[in-house]
Each structure stands twice: as C-alpha cells, then as structure tokens.
Amino acid sequence: MIEYRGYNVIEKNDRVIVENVRDFEPVHIFECGQCFRWLKQDDGSYTGVALGKVVNVSYDNGTLQIINATVNDFINTWFGYFDLGRDYSVIKQQLAKDNIMKKAIEFGHGIRILKQDIWETLISFIISANNRIPMIMKVVASISEMYGEEIIFDSKKYYAFPAVDKLAGSSVEKLKVCKGGFRCKYIAETSVLVRDKAVDLNALSGMSADDARKELAKLPGVGNKVADCVLLYSGTKYDVFPTDVWVKRVMEELYFKREATFKEIQDFARKYFGELSGFAQQYLFYYARENKIGLK
DNA sequence: TTGCAGGGGTCAA
DNA sequence: TTGACCCCTGCA
Missing domain, CATH: 1.10.340.30 (Hypothetical protein; domain 2)
Incomplete structure (x- = not known):
C-alpha cells in the first residue's frame, strides 16, 4: 500500500483499490450528462473507455475500485480524470446557499466533473x-x-x-x-x-x-452551449454555465419564476455562482433531468 | 401497422 | 428571430 494525496492506494492483481474517497457516486458521475462512454453493468459498476484505456469502476462506502489498472495508472491517469485532487465537500458547502441548491446537491451528492480528453469532448x-x-x-x-x-x-x-x-x-x-x-x-x-x-x-x-x-x-x-460543455467537461474552465433546455427550464421554474432568455440566465449564474458556476450547473442539470423539472 | 412530432443546438437567411 | 436539419424513439 502507498499513500498518495491523502488516499490509501493498494494494487491487487488486476486492480487498484483506493481508500478514503469521498463525494464519489458512480451513478451521479456517469449519468449526469457529461460523458457518453460509460456503461452500467449488471452489478451496478461502470465499464468505460477513456484516455485510451478500458476500466471498470465501482465504489462502496469510501472505497473506490478500478479494475484493469495499476497504481501507476491511478497516479498518472485516474486521479486526474476523476478530479480526486479536489475537495467537493467544500464546493458543495459554498454552493448550498439556498434551498434549491441544497436539494440539487443532496440529490446529486456524488457528482464529480471528469477531466475528459478535450478532443473527444469536442466531437x-x-x-x-x-x-x-x-x-x-x-x-x-x-x-x-x-x-x-x-x-x-x-x-x-x-x-x-x-x-x-x-x-x-x-x-x-x-x-x-x-x-x-x-x-x-x-x-x-x-x-x-x-x-x-x-x-x-x-x-x-x-x-x-x-x-x-x-x-x-x-x-x-x-456554438455557445457546446463550447461551454467542452470547456467544463474537459476540466479546462469551471466558471462556465452550459445552458441547455434542461438548465433553462430548471432556472426558469426554480429561480426566475417566469420565462427567461439565455442571456439572463447566463448573467444570473455568473453573478450568483461565480467561479463555481460549472459545478452548480451539473447539480442543477442532473436534478432537473432526473426529476423532469419544468416539463409540462 | 403506419405516421408524425420532437430532441442536451447550430447555422443561415 | 425563425426554420431546417439526420436519425431514432415514443405514442397516437
């Protein structure tokens, strides 16, 4: 076992076990709309192709397991990909400043924004x-x-x-x-x-x-929406607020209480969420889509 | 069974 | 500011 950036990392046969992982829920991460190449398996784990590798990922009570990876892979690839250097509890605390965000964060508590390959994200x-x-x-x-x-x-x-x-x-x-x-x-x-x-x-x-x-x-x-998605989901910029129809709907229903233009929503997000706009967008999008908020 | 509307937006008129 | 756009799915 080695210790790396606060995590206990163990290599066992074909896999790495990472202990002391918080704010990590595969369903939230892989189904919050940021990625398209992770498939849920019968046992609830996810298998996906990313950065030229295939791995199977599962998580249980603080322990992350990555099958088909070594300790070196973890340090060089997956630590960054899963944004494990960031403390999401701090972000959630800062964003939970109203009841809407509290609910959205609670609902998608295990979301992490992946640092995906920007070329793949673009296409x-x-x-x-x-x-x-x-x-x-x-x-x-x-x-x-x-x-x-x-x-x-x-x-x-x-x-x-x-x-x-x-x-x-x-x-x-x-x-x-x-x-x-x-x-x-x-x-x-x-x-x-x-x-x-x-x-x-x-x-x-x-x-x-x-x-x-x-x-x-x-x-x-x-256009603007695709550009914002590319910047956010590649981990290039976090102070963007990709505004698609779902985000527009949830913002109109929960914050504006009326119809709003894309520009109004963007301006509001920039002021209200600031540097954390991208994280706020993910919690809101996942909350809106899974609960069909704003659908007539 | 067939038919039709519309979707995580962008582009061009 | 508005409609077309590939292809597929869901629902009359």
Missing part, C-alpha cells in the same frame, strides 16, 4: 446538438469502432476514441455511416481545423473563459 458535444443521450452514445461508439484503436478487456472488444488525424483524414460520406446525420459535416470540418491548429485546443486553458468560448465557436457545429 461528442458537436454530436449532442439537437440529439438525445442514447443516440449520442451510439454515434460516439460507432465513430470509435470505425476509426479508433481496438482494446481488449474481459475478453471483449472496446475501441478508443480516434486521434485527430484519423477523423481529419476521413470523408463526410464515410462518417455518415456512424449516423451522425447533419453533424457529420461539422465533425469533418472541425477535425481538419483542429489538426491544422487553426484552433489550438491546448491553448484554451491559458485564456479567459470568454476568450476560450469565442475561440471554440470558430469551429463549425460549435
């Missing part, structure tokens, strides 16, 4: 436009299977999300096999722009959230 959220989650998952899986590297886990085949060059070298016609519909054109064009560094994804973290959003919006298929 995934271009696909999300005017689309449903099961469909988005199918398209991302299909693109990975067609263009990504095969990975074997538990004698099953999985596929890593493809590198930029792979998609940039594809034709729109071939991409359409993945059922992305009208978004395939955006994917093809965006891939070329990213490959040629017309937009440098690595430079975004050094910009303000506003500038980073504007930079991303240069890409076809990327």
Whole structure:
C-alpha cells in the first residue's frame, strides 16, 4: 500500500483499490450528462473507455475500485480524470446557499466533473446538438469502432476514441455511416481545423473563459452551449454555465419564476455562482433531468 | 401497422 | 428571430 494525496492506494492483481474517497457516486458521475462512454453493468459498476484505456469502476462506502489498472495508472491517469485532487465537500458547502441548491446537491451528492480528453469532448458535444443521450452514445461508439484503436478487456472488444488525424483524414460520406446525420459535416470540418491548429485546443486553458468560448465557436457545429460543455467537461474552465433546455427550464421554474432568455440566465449564474458556476450547473442539470423539472 | 412530432443546438437567411 | 436539419424513439 502507498499513500498518495491523502488516499490509501493498494494494487491487487488486476486492480487498484483506493481508500478514503469521498463525494464519489458512480451513478451521479456517469449519468449526469457529461460523458457518453460509460456503461452500467449488471452489478451496478461502470465499464468505460477513456484516455485510451478500458476500466471498470465501482465504489462502496469510501472505497473506490478500478479494475484493469495499476497504481501507476491511478497516479498518472485516474486521479486526474476523476478530479480526486479536489475537495467537493467544500464546493458543495459554498454552493448550498439556498434551498434549491441544497436539494440539487443532496440529490446529486456524488457528482464529480471528469477531466475528459478535450478532443473527444469536442466531437461528442458537436454530436449532442439537437440529439438525445442514447443516440449520442451510439454515434460516439460507432465513430470509435470505425476509426479508433481496438482494446481488449474481459475478453471483449472496446475501441478508443480516434486521434485527430484519423477523423481529419476521413470523408463526410464515410462518417455518415456512424449516423451522425447533419453533424457529420461539422465533425469533418472541425477535425481538419483542429489538426491544422487553426484552433489550438491546448491553448484554451491559458485564456479567459470568454476568450476560450469565442475561440471554440470558430469551429463549425460549435456554438455557445457546446463550447461551454467542452470547456467544463474537459476540466479546462469551471466558471462556465452550459445552458441547455434542461438548465433553462430548471432556472426558469426554480429561480426566475417566469420565462427567461439565455442571456439572463447566463448573467444570473455568473453573478450568483461565480467561479463555481460549472459545478452548480451539473447539480442543477442532473436534478432537473432526473426529476423532469419544468416539463409540462 | 403506419405516421408524425420532437430532441442536451447550430447555422443561415 | 425563425426554420431546417439526420436519425431514432415514443405514442397516437
């Protein structure tokens, strides 16, 4: 056993066991709308492909288990991916300043914002436009299977999300096999722009959230909402408040008590939640969607 | 069984 | 500011 950043980490056969993990609930993390490649297994654990690896993740009473990982994998990959260096209890305490947020936080108490690969996040959220989650998952899986590297886990085949060059070298016609519909054109064009560094994804973290959003919006298929999602779910910026129809509905019903414009909601969030806007958005979105808040 | 509306938005007119 | 857009699912 070793100690790493306050966690006890044990490697056992094909897995790592991490003790002293708080504010971690797989259902909340994987089903709060930030990721599309984690599938719930019969035993309640989740198996997913991320950062070129396949692992199975489960959690019980402070103990996190990651199957198909070593201690080195934990330190170099999963510690960061699961944002384990951040104390979510502090964030929750700061955000729980009204009854609405208290309820939302209680409901999604185990949410953590994953630090996902920004390229994969970009393409995934271009696909999300005017689309449903099961469909988005199918398209991302299909693109990975067609263009990504095969990975074997538990004698099953999985596929890593493809590198930029792979998609940039594809034709729109071939991409359409993945059922992305009208978004395939955006994917093809965006891939070329990213490959040629017309937009440098690595430079975004050094910009303000506003500038980073504007930079991303240069890409076809990327508007404000998709840009905010990309920035938040890649762990690049946390002071953004992705406002989709669900967030709009929950904000209108619970805070505004009337219809509100996107701009009003964005301005309100920036003032009210400040640097923690992104975290607030996740708790609110998950709460709204799971409880169908604002649906007539 | 067939038909139709609409979805975690973006783009173009 | 408004409608079209691929494809799929849910519901008449």
